[in-house]
Every structure is written in C-alpha cells, then in structure tokens.
Amino acid sequence: MPLTKNTKVVKLNDGNEIPVIGLGTFRSGPNEVYQAVLDGIKAGVRHIDTAYAYGNEEEIGTALTQAFKEGLVKREELFITTKMWGVDYADPESAIKLSLKKLQLDYVDLYMIHWPVALTKKFDAAGNVVNVSYLPNGKRDLDHSNNFVKTWTYFQDLVAKGLTKSIGVSNFTIAKLTELLAAPTTKIVPCVNQIEAHLYLLQPELLAFCKSKGIHVEAHTPLGGADAAELLKNPVIVELAKKYQASSAQILISWALWRGTIVLPKSVKAERIHDNLFTVELSNEDGEKINAIGKNAQKRFVNPDWSPFIVFDDDEKHGVVGASGWKNPNPTTVSN
Numbered sequence: 001m002p003l004t005k006n007t008k009v010v011k012l013n014d015g016n017e018i019p020v021i022g023l024g025t026f027r028s029g030p031n032e033v034y035q036a037v038l039d040g041i042k043a044g045v046r047h048i049d050t051a052y053a054y055g056n057e058e059e060i061g062t063a064l065t066q067a068f069k070e071g072l073v074k075r076e077e078l079f080i081t082t083k084m085w086g087v088d089y090a091d092p093e094s095a096i097k098l099s100l101k102k103l104q105l106d107y108v109d110l111y112m113i114h115w116p117v118a119l120t121k122k123f124d125a126a127g128n129v130v131n132v133s134y135l136p137n138g139k140r141d142l143d144h145s146n147n148f149v150k151t152w153t154y155f156q157d158l159v160a161k162g163l164t165k166s167i168g169v170s171n172f173t174i175a176k177l178t179e180l181l182a183a184p185t186t187k188i189v190p191c192v193n194q195i196e197a198h199l200y201l202l203q204p205e206l207l208a209f210c211k212s213k214g215i216h217v218e219a220h221t222p223l224g225g226a227d228a229a230e231l232l233k234n235p236v237i238v239e240l241a242k243k244y245q246a247s248s249a250q251i252l253i254s255w256a257l258w259r260g261t262i263v264l265p266k267s268v269k270a271e272r273i274h275d276n277l278f279t280v281e282l283s284n285e286d287g288e289k290i291n292a293i294g295k296n297a298q299k300r301f302v303n304p305d306w307s308p309f310i311v312f313d314d315d316e317k318h319g320v321v322g323a324s325g326w327k328n329p330n331p332t333t334v335s336n
C-alpha cells in the first residue's frame with residue numbers, strides 16, 4: 001500500500017478528461033499563488049481550480065505564462081477551471097472573456113456557475129464592479145431578474161464558441177440540479193458539480209444523484225478549509241495515516257478519491273502541494289471506517305448568507321450545522 005503519485009484522469013460526460021486531483025486556490029493570496037502554481041506544475045499538478053471571485057486569476061495567468069515559457073508544461077497538458085460570479089448571470093460571455101484575459105489563455109477547460117444565485121451588478125466610485133453589494137438590511141443584494149436556468153443557456157453557447165471545453169455548476173443541490181435538468185432549454189448536462197464534500201459533510205444522496213445523471217462531483221474544501229486542523233486531527237484519520245505511512249491530508253485526499261470524487265486540496269506551500277499529489281489505495285474497510293465518522297458529523301464550512309434565497313435547501317433535513325469558516329475581510333472585492 002505505498003504512496004504513489006496520482007496522475008489519474010477521468011472522462012467527463014462530454015468526453016473531455018480531467019485529472020482527479022486539482023490544486024485549489026481559494027484564499028491563495030497575492031504574492032503566494034504565483035509561486036504555488038509554478039511549484040505545483042513542477043511537482044506534477046495538471047489541474048488548477050480558480051474563480052473570478054478569488055481575485056487571483058491575473059497572478060495565476062502570469063504563473064501559467066511563465067511555466068509555458070520555461071517549457072515546464074504545454075497548455076494542452078493542463079486542466080484549468082474558473083467560475084462565473086453571481087454579478088455576471090446576464091452576460092457569461094463577457095465574464096469568461098475577462099477571466100481568459102486575466103489568465104492569459106485562449107480557453108479554459110471548465111467554466112462553472114459558482115453559486116446558483118444571481119447578484120445585482122453595481123459599480124464603485126472608481127467604476128470597478130463590486131463583487132457583493134449589500135442592501136440596507138445587511139443582506140446580499142440579489143438579482144431576482146436572472147436565474148441559473150436562463151444563464152445555463154448562455155453557458156451552452158460558450159462551448160460552441162470555443163471559450164471553454166466543458167461547463168459545470170457549483171454548490172448545486174439535488175433540487176437545483178433537477179430544476180436545471182428539467183428545463184426544456186437545457187441541452188447540455190453539466191459535466192461537474194463542485195460541492196463542499198469532506199469528512200464532516202459526506203452528502204451521499206447528492207453524490208448518488210449526480211452519478212445517476214452522469215455528473216462528476218468535485219469535492220471542494222476537502223481538508224476542511226481554513227479549519228483544516230479539525231479534520232486532520234480526527235483520531236481515526238490519524239490512526240489510518242500511521243497505518244498507511246501517509247499524512248492525515250493524504251488520507252483525506254485518498255478517501256475522497258476512494259468515494260469517487262475529484263478532489264481539490266488547496267495549499268500555497270511547495271512541500272504540501274507536492275505531497276497532496278501522493279495518494280494510497282484505501283481498502284474498502286478503511287474507506288467505510290471514514291464514512292462512519294461522517295455519518296455522525298454534518299458540518300458545512302462554506303455557507304454565506306444568500307437569504308432570502310436558500311442555496312442549501314436540504315441542509316435542515318440532514319441536520320447540517322452550517323457556519324462559514326471564513327469571514328470576508330473586504331466584502332466589496334473578494335468572495336468565496
């Protein structure tokens with residue numbers, strides 16, 4: 001059961017292939033994400049996950065350009081994902097073109113609807129788009145004239161226009177996917193649903209639903225995000241780490257793969273980025289042992305307040321405790 005470098009890919013429902021481990025970049029800040037991407041590519045990372053709202057596409061683009069210049073990797077060997085933020089529901093084509101400009105790319109491999117809820121687009125005094133505007137009552141200013149069914153029709157055109165190879169969604173529940181798939185305008189089934197999925201948030205029903213529709217699940221926040229220590233210190237994980245001569249993070253990543261998800265660990269530290277690519281084949285018994293922990297611990301780390309829109313419409317039914325593990329330091333410029 002040795003640790004081996006995991007370079008596996010899986011085929012999406014549109015025929016494109018995606019590496020099963022991707023480098024997450026949420027909260028990978030200025031002056032660190034450039035190096036993280038280069039270190040990652042040198043270590044063998046071939047899949048990078050970003051989003052317009054992370055505010056780091058430009059720095060990632062500079063790193064990618066440098067990697068191509070140094071001959072570390074060819075464009076076609078990389079799988080790059082970015083996501084459309086809520087203020088762009090009415091015009092994803094302009095949004096993806098802006099992301100491509102920042103990333104210095106002609107196309108991305110995967111473009112996603114970041115959240116199933118539209119936000120009102122407003123500008124600050126300098127004319128810059130405000131990522132999240134707030135109403136006087138402190139709630140996010142939602143755009144009720146747009147919705148994900150309509151926006152998906154524009155997304156389908158982005159593939160035909162060559163701006164992205166694949167299209168997907170993120171933070172979609174069974175109810176939202178059902179609504180999207182049932183719409184007569186939906187011609188392309190999303191190839192991926194990127195959701196929070198980890199030791200404390202198993203979401204087995206959502207995983208089974210996605211599988212039944214040919215939608216791959218990408219596990220975001222696989223280590224527990226900013227609160228990673230909480231998951232990494234779990235006694236069962238620590239025990240299995242000893243057994244497999246791996247780190248706790250490697251066990252969590254290996255388990256995410258064992259249960260059939262694509263996994264997106266984030267790090268800005270070269271050694272961790274390297275190590276997070278090395279996984280073990282968990283026995284079914286050990287995989288189930290980890291599942292058993294999750295059955296009793298339903299906890300969501302990424303849960304911004306979108307009210308009155310309810311994003312996680314089945315959390316109450318599943319008894320999920322939801323608290324955002326991350327407080328936005330500057331809500332007008334960055335969001336999750």
Ligand SMILES: NC(=O)c1ccc[n+]([C@@H]2O[C@H](COP(=O)([O-])OP(=O)(O)OC[C@H]3O[C@@H](n4cnc5c(N)ncnc54)[C@H](OP(=O)(O)O)[C@@H]3O)[C@@H](O)[C@H]2O)c1
Pocket residue numbers: 023024025026027049050114170171194195219220221222223224225226227228232247249250264265266267268269272273275276302336
């Ligand atoms: N679609 C969405 O709405 C959404 C939401 C959240 C996340 N995501 C995606 O999913 C990715 C992963 O989620 P995340 O960034 O929130 O958190 P995560 O990957 O679960 O955890 C990241 C944390 O774990 C630490 N870490 C990484 N490798 C480690 C290791 N080997 N040992 C110990 N600690 C380690 C990192 O610190 P260092 O960086 O200091 O190593 C960081 O504090 C994101 O980056 C993003 O791409 C998407």
